[in-house]
Amino acid sequence: MEDIEIAQENEANKIQTITAVAGDIGLDPTDIEQYGPYKAKITTSALERLRQRPQGKLVLVTAINPTPAGEGKSTVAVGLADAMHRKGQKAVLALREPSLGPVMGMKGGATGGGYAQVVPMADINLHFTGDMHALTSAVNTLAALIDNHLQQGNALHIDPRRIQWKRVLDINDRALRHVTVGLGGPTSGVPREDGFDITVASELMAVLCLAEDLGDLKERIARIVIAYTYGREPVTVEMLGVTGAITMLLKDAIKPNLVQTLEHTPVLIHGGPFANIAHGCNSVVATRTALALGDIAITEAGFGADLGAEKFLDIKAPVLGKTPDAAVVVATLRALKYNGGVALKDLQTSNLDAIRTGFANLERHIHNLQRYGLPVVVAINAFATDDPAETQLVQDLCADQGVKAVPATVWADGGAGGVELAEAVTEALSATEPFKPLYPQEMPVEDKIQTVVQGIYGGRDVEYARKAQLALKTIKANGWDRLPICIAKTQYSFSDDPKLLGAPTDFTIHVSDIIPKIGAGFLVVMTGTVLTMPGLPKHPAANDIDIDAQGHITGLF
Known part of the structure; x- marks a missing residue:
């Protein structure tokens, strides 16, 4: 059954009104502005009141470098929130809004999948609240x-x-x-x-x-x-x-959107910058609101931890005024095998050697997050065809790094498939190691870039094109060099070459330009061939989407 079919079947029978969802987290009907029966924005007055509340714990869900097979990071984030909700914990999920680019292209939407979805799924992935x-x-x-x-x-x-x-x-x-x-x-x-x-x-x-x-x-x-x-x-x-x-023009867009999962866990969906060309995190307003409404706020950052998580920690967290209390790194067996050199068509075949080789990618992400002082849990997003021997190998390799790895069957089983993961995350939240920023803001721009390239990516050198060198002069002349950096890079590799998989070392990052984003408060470092206007694939998802005379949508995902 496709994700949209699961969503439609469950929406018809189980979805709650948004006033009921709001009530479950202590919001009155006057605290929300409804967009029909199942979507709402939280009012400005409610947001101001909630800012005075103490903040709960924060869990950041990230992943290894994505592959064409897909890793299901949002699905795991939804399933984890549902699992905590099942355990009686007051969990609130904060996610990004989908863009029509991936929806009509090849990546798909951003509402999770299977029985770990946010609803109303079609509305959220299309026009939502505008x-x-x-x-x-x-x-x-x-x-x-x-x-x-x-x-x-x-x-x-x-x-x-x-x-x-x-x-x-x-x-x-x-x-x-x-x-x-x-x-x-x-x-x-x-x-x-x-x-x-x-x-x-x-x-x-x-x-x-x-x-x-x-x-x-x-x-x-x-x-x-x-x-x-x-x-x-x-x-x-x-x-x-x-x-x-x-x-x-943005007076309503600044207000976060409230929806629910299939299991009625409250979800704030707001903002949607890509992590390969922007900072890849949902809004500060939504995350801060989730922290006020729940004992545990769960959020995710786009693509792999080398992009979304690094930017969350170095760009968003200082504005948020709160660093994560734990991190979850999502991996799949097929993604590890892909990073281990296995062709896409052969990923269903068991291959322990490829798992060992591809584990280097996951291992680097684990170490990167640990250098910030974050306790880490690995979520193995499980599929019915997974080989138990491969799963056990990943758990053993993670244990060697002092990290617990837990299989999660949330796509098939919803929150019930994430209970063990929720228990591991709850245990990790008790750690008290202090947060360690990657670099001080006063560090020169070139040194910040070098720090990320060497400390997070595993590279050796940075090469600046003439345009980037001129941009550096402009940045320094205007006093913008104290801003954090936001590296625009391919999501598929630690390097700026999408074909360089696994955990490459000693490579050079090629900086083509550095664009000051003074309103946002960071410098965008353009690398490789990353584009700020992507193109559609040869067979875009739009070719498989349809709607009948009764408004029934098929093929959305």
Whole structure:
């Protein structure tokens, strides 16, 4: 049975009203703004009240480097929350919002799978409460205002060749990566080169996810650098005079969305930056709210721990004011074998030698998280075809590292399949080792990059293209060099080469550009060939999606 069929079957019989879900975590009907019977946003007044509450424990769910076979990180996060809920623990889950790019492309949605899902599944993966549309509109409104400023005399002396702000679309569309705008004569604008990013790669998405409230959102938007003058001085949204208008478009999008799992565990889904081209974490507002509403808040960070988890710990945690109390690393036997050199078509065949070889990938992620001082639990996302001997080998190899590895059957069994994992995580939460940041903020930019490359990726050197070298000079001249770094890198490898699997060492990371995101508060370090506007695959998921005359959706995942 497909994920959407499981969701539809259970939604029809078991889904609770959102007022009931809210009531279970102490929220009154006046604390939520309903979007139909099963979705809601939490009101500003409720968010302000909840900020005064003590925070619960925080569990960060991450994973090994993803493979084409898929690892099920969100599924495990949902199953873990359901398992804790079953055990009588007050758990609240905080996840990212899906983007239509992966939904219509190849990765799929972000609501879990099988019997460990968030519902209403189709609504969440499509338009949900309109946050993505609000962000897209806000980004494109700002782009239109920039071009209008050029048309109306360019009082700020913006150099059209140095406009940093791109338009966006929440779908993979490679044809829009590089475009020319303003053609058609004097009444149609100033001709210039431009381009589109996918919405989740925009700085405004990062700003939304790192803002603490509406006031902080406005201040961050004001700081966004949209262009440089002919004299190469930065131009901000505040200088353009449109901070209030752009913030206004996000007045509802800043509020986190409340939904539920199939087992009625409360879930906050809010914000959705990709981890390979942005910081890959759900919003500070949603995570902080989950910490206030539950004794245990469970959240996840995108792709492998070298991307989402590192950025959670070095970018999001300082803003959140809370570091994780434990980390869960999700792995599958087939992903370990893939990292051990087995072809995709042969992953179902038992191969203990490949498990041993591929374990190097998992081992590095474990050590990386431990260097921050985090207690680690490994979740083996189990499949019916798994070889028990392979599972036992992974558990033994993890035990050699002083880490407990637990099989989880949450896709097939829901929360019941995650009880042992929940017990292991609960035990890990009792550890008291202090958190150790990877680098101090005052460290020079090049040293921060080198620290991540050597300390997290296992690389040796960093090579800077001419464009990146010039960007470094601009960053230092403007005093932006104290900001944390957000490395944009392929998710498939520790290196910037997606074909270099396992745990490579002594490689060189190639930095093509460094883009200051002053509103978000970090520097994006572009490496390899990572794209901020992905393309669709030869056979996109959209080819398999359909809807009948009664509105029944098939093939969504």
